[in-house]
Amino acid sequence: MENQIVICMGSSCFARGNEKNLRLIEEYLEKNHLEASVKLSGSCCEGRCSQGPNIVINGECFSGVDQEILIDLLNSKIK
Numbered sequence: 001m002e003n004q005i006v007i008c009m010g011s012s013c014f015a016r017g018n019e020k021n022l023r024l025i026e027e028y029l030e031k032n033h034l035e036a037s038v039k040l041s042g043s044c045c046e047g048r049c050s051q052g053p054n055i056v057i058n059g060e061c062f063s064g065v066d067q068e069i070l071i072d073l074l075n076s077k078i079k
């Protein structure tokens, strides 16, 4: 697959917003018909809990990802 998104599902990131972010990503992929070109997976903890919520897109780790930032990231990083 062309793109890879790893969303931290550790309890800290999950509570800080990745629960919503996960739903947002799924909706985004569906809406843009990207399910086939993006591998979405979860990780347990990226070890940067205090900067969470953390999401890794194509090997690059982004911290403090709120919903607005997330949409911008998806628009710019997903091919």
Ligand code: FES
Binding pocket: 008, 009, 010, 011, 012, 013, 014, 044, 045, 046, 047, 048, 049, 050, 052, 054
């Ligand atoms: S819970 Fe996400 S970095 Fe620890």
